[in-house]
Amino acid sequence: MIMWLKRCRLLFCVVLVVHLAGRPITGNGDFYTAGVAEFRPAVFGGSSEQLLEENLQGYLELIGAANGSSDILVFPEATLNSVLQLTAVPAQTEHSLCEPHDGDDPRVAEFLRRLACAARNARTYLVVNVKERAEEEATSVGDRGYSIYNTNVVFDRNGAVVSRYRKWNLYLEPLTNRTPSAELATFRTDFGVTFGHFICFDMLFYTPAQELVERLGMRHVIVTKMFNSELPFLTASQLQQGWAWANNVTLLAAGASMPQAGISGSGIYAGQRGALTRIMVSDRTEGQRQLLLAQVPTDGSQWTPTEPPPADEGDGAGVQLKLLQQPDIGSYATWALPLVNGSSASKRLCQADLCCDFRLSWNLLGARPEYHYRLGVSVAERRYEQEQYSSIRVCGLFACRDGSLESCGLLSNRDAEGSGDGVEFTALRISGEFVRRTRRLLMPSTLTSALYALQPSEVAWTMQEVPANDSHTHTQLELCQPQSHLLTFALYGNYFEEFASSGVAAVGRGMLTMWLLLLTMLACA
Numbered sequence: 001m002i003m004w005l006k007r008c009r010l011l012f013c014v015v016l017v018v019h020l021a022g023r024p025i026t027g028n029g030d031f032y033t034a035g036v037a038e039f040r041p042a043v044f045g046g047s048s049e050q051l052l053e054e055n056l057q058g059y060l061e062l063i064g065a066a067n068g069s070s071d072i073l074v075f076p077e078a079t080l081n082s083v084l085q086l087t088a089v090p091a092q093t094e095h096s097l098c099e100p101h102d103g104d105d106p107r108v109a110e111f112l113r114r115l116a117c118a119a120r121n122a123r124t125y126l127v128v129n130v131k132e133r134a135e136e137e138a139t140s141v142g143d144r145g146y147s148i149y150n151t152n153v154v155f156d157r158n159g160a161v162v163s164r165y166r167k168w169n170l171y172l173e174p175l176t177n178r179t180p181s182a183e184l185a186t187f188r189t190d191f192g193v194t195f196g197h198f199i200c201f202d203m204l205f206y207t208p209a210q211e212l213v214e215r216l217g218m219r220h221v222i223v224t225k226m227f228n229s230e231l232p233f234l235t236a237s238q239l240q241q242g243w244a245w246a247n248n249v250t251l252l253a254a255g256a257s258m259p260q261a262g263i264s265g266s267g268i269y270a271g272q273r274g275a276l277t278r279i280m281v282s283d284r285t286e287g288q289r290q291l292l293l294a295q296v297p298t299d300g301s302q303w304t305p306t307e308p309p310p311a312d313e314g315d316g317a318g319v320q321l322k323l324l325q326q327p328d329i330g331s332y333a334t335w336a337l338p339l340v341n342g343s344s345a346s347k348r349l350c351q352a353d354l355c356c357d358f359r360l361s362w363n364l365l366g367a368r369p370e371y372h373y374r375l376g377v378s379v380a381e382r383r384y385e386q387e388q389y390s391s392i393r394v395c396g397l398f399a400c401r402d403g404s405l406e407s408c409g410l411l412s413n414r415d416a417e418g419s420g421d422g423v424e425f426t427a428l429r430i431s432g433e434f435v436r437r438t439r440r441l442l443m444p445s446t447l448t449s450a451l452y453a454l455q456p457s458e459v460a461w462t463m464q465e466v467p468a469n470d471s472h473t474h475t476q477l478e479l480c481q482p483q484s485h486l487l488t489f490a491l492y493g494n495y496f497e498e499f500a501s502s503g504v505a506a507v508g509r510g511m512l513t514m515w516l517l518l519l520t521m522l523a524c525a
Contacts, residue, residue, distance in 0.1 A: 031295045032071040032191045036254040037062050038266040038279050040287030041079035048084035055080050056111050062291045063118045063126070070293065071191050072125040076254040076266070077150070077200050077224040079129070080111070083175055086133035087112050089153050089164055096120055096159035107133065116159030125162075125189060126155040127197065127254075129224040132166070147177040152197050152224055154187050163187035163197065168208055169388060171201040182207045184216060193298055195252075197222035203243060204390065206439045206496035213247045220296075221249050226256040226263055230324035231409040232398040232488040233445050236265020237280050241453040242492065244269035245461070246443035250296055257287030262322040268294045274455040282321040282451045321451070325409040332376035332394075334405055337362065339369055339423070349395075352379035356395030356432040356491070365484060366421025370412045371399040373423065373486075377432075391498040395432040396445065396490025424484040431476040432491050433466075439496040444477050447488035454483070 039062075042054040059075060066073060081087065087109030095101050097108060097116035112130065119126035132151040150167035165185030170176055185208070188194045196212035203209050203223060212218045221244075229235035236255055244251035248271040255266040259281050267278030276294040281287055333351040337343070337360075344361035356377045378394045401407035434442055444461045446454040460478045475491050483489075 029192070029298070031297055032189075032193060033069055033293060034252050034268055034296045035062075035066055035070045035073040035291050035293045036252050036266045036268055037073070037075045038255055038257045038264065038281065038288055038290045038292065039076050039079045040257040040289050048082055052081050052085045052111060056114065058289050059115065059128070060118055062289065063122050063124070065291055066122060066124070066293065068122055068124075070122065070124045072127070072189070072195075072252070073122075073291070074127040074222055074224065074252050074254040075129065076256045077129045077226040078131075079226070079256050081109070081131050083131050083148060085109070085111075086131050086148065088134070089130060089132045089149075089151050090161050091164050093161045097155070097161060098159040107135070112153070116155050116161075119155040119157065120159035123157045125157060127222055127224065128153055128155075129199065148175055149179070150176050150199060152185065152199060152222075154197070157190070165197055165199065165208075167199040167202065169201045169205050169384075171384065182211075184208050184212055186212070186216065186218065191298070193220050194218065195220050195222050197224075199223065200225040200227055201384075203239065204384070204494065205388070209243075210247075210439070210441060210496065213249055219249050220252075221247075222252045222254075224254055225265070226258075227265055228262045228324055229265065229321065229451075230326055231411070232326065232329075232396070232447065233394065233490060233492055234326070235280070235323065235447060235451055236263075237267055237275075237278050237451065238445060238447045238453045238488070240265065240267055241269050241275055241278070242443040242445050243441070244271055245274070245456065246441055248272050252296075257281050257289070259287055259321045260285050262324060263287075264321055266290075266292060268292060268296060270297065272456055274457070275453070278452065280321070280451040282319045285320045319411055319451070323411065328378070328380050328382075329408050330406050331380060332374075332378045332405065332408075334374040334376040334408075336403065337373040337375070337423075339364060339372065344427075347375055349375060349377040351377045353435050354379050354393050354395065354432060356430060358395075358397070358430055360397070360428040361426050363424045363426060364421065365424055369421050369423050371401070371423065371487075372403050372407075373397055373399055374405065374408055376408075389497070391495040393432075393434055393493035393495065394445075394490055395430050396488060396492070397428065397430070397486070398490065399487045422484040423486075424482050425479060425486060425489075426482045427479065428483075428489055429476065429478040430489065430491055431474065433472040434475055434491070434493050436465075436471050436473055437495050437498060439498075441494045441496070442473065442475055443492050443494075445488055445490040445492035446477075447486070448483070449485040449487055451487075454489075458483070 042051045088105045088107035097113050098120050129152050132149040135146040152165040154163040156162045163185050166179050168182040186196045196218035198209050227236045240253045251269045253267050256263050264281040268276045277292040333349050341364040347358045358375045382392050398408050401410040462476050464474045
């Protein structure tokens with residue numbers, strides 16, 4: 001009886017999310033129906049076999065809940081099997097993996113075959129992420145004699161494997177191997193769309209994520225994620241929407257759901273049209289298992305939305321999602337906004353080769369504002385795991401817990417001290433002169449206290465190359481209507497593979513060590 005009630009509740013959540021997406025789930029040649037799963041993995045309370053079975057059942061229930069209406073479904077990174085339950089993954093197969101065939105790799109696990117059957121029964125393309133064992137590979141870690149990869153596998157409507165991708169940019173994955181060179185994974189569907197796909201941390205680098213867009217021309221992209229959100233610029237849905245907008249691509253992003261570990265965030269984003277559906281589980285400690293469905297235009301340039309974008313409820317009260325703080329926020333050149341009602345300001349701030357102009361006005365909505373705010377400019381190198389670097393250039397406004405720069409990127413203490421009052425920005429425009437580079441991505445980065453980005457209807461973002469004899473790009477972001485729940489409003493530039501030999505801004509090692517221990521214990525990446 002309890003299990004029946006749980007399944008009914010799951011189905012109700014799925015139907016509710018489909019309704020909130022605001023689009024009928026019927027297709028034609030101009031649209032396809034896509035689903036992304038926000039999925040809470042089972043990580044405690046049983047053996048590795050039992051946990052795998054529970055996760056698999058959750059997958060099968062969500063696939064079934066789509067009721068045969070989907071063209072493609074995407075599940076997140078690291079929410080199915082662990083390193084104790086590995087599987088072989090063929091690069092491609094001519095037949096369905098649903099039933100064994102002569103010549104099949106006997107190391108293909110039963111759970112992968114069951115998912116192939118689910119894809120065939122639902123008549124949908126299916127993207128899942130698994131821990132893969134590849135014994136034929138020679139790049140094993142330690143002395144175990146085989147390689148472990150963090151792998152996306154894509155099934156077609158018959159359950160045949162049509163694409164495989166092994167993660168290139170690893171993050172806190174000490175047991176996982178990299179391929180000798182990065183893979184660029186794509187597949188063509190029967191509804192006329194070609195997808196590129198990659199995994200989580202790849203999104204912050206040129207190869208393979210940006211290369212799929214710029215070199216291969218992908219206009220529809222899939223990412224599977226278990227992403228640790230970081231304030232003020234790198235929370236999950238915020239990054240997903242900004243990346244899709246900057247590249248003007250459709251992005252299907254499926255995220256793991258573990259708020260206590262700082263992990264949540266899924267959505268479907270139609271490039272410069274904004275989010276079609278999205279979720280950040282921020283108001284509870286337990287993750288969710290939800291399927292977000294939306295009709296997606298096959299050609300975004302021919303599509304005009306007929307309905308308003310989905311509304312994001314709440315003002316961020318009671319955030320339970322554990323958020324990281326950007327480690328080098330104290331190095332920004334900043335100016336603190338005076339908390340005086342009816343104020344306005346015009347400021348120019350510079351650091352290194354970046355100058356930014358700010359024009360803004362604001363009102364206080366009460367005597368005790370919940371957040372302080374600063375304008376900031378930064379040019380800094382960012383170091384990640386395995387000697388991975390990029391240069392980040394930022395012009396932005398961001399919220400701070402108190403008057404100190406070090407408190408920027410921290411949520412308020414409203415739960416402990418009671419709710420504070422807001423600051424309403426009645427006008428806000430930021431412009432910056434960003435140095436040109438061959439490999440870079442400039443994107444809008446906005447965030448409200450509900451932990452969602454502003455929709456394109458709420459902001460105006462423009463980029464203009466200045467005359468050819470100049471070396472900069474003029475970029476501008478402006479509010480189209482007053483906002484009173486802002487956490488971030490910024491121009492964010494990721495300069496891929498540009499870094500100095502010294503002065504690298506390293507990620508806080510203590511925090512990374514904590515996540516490393518947690519994720520190793522969970523056997524997830």
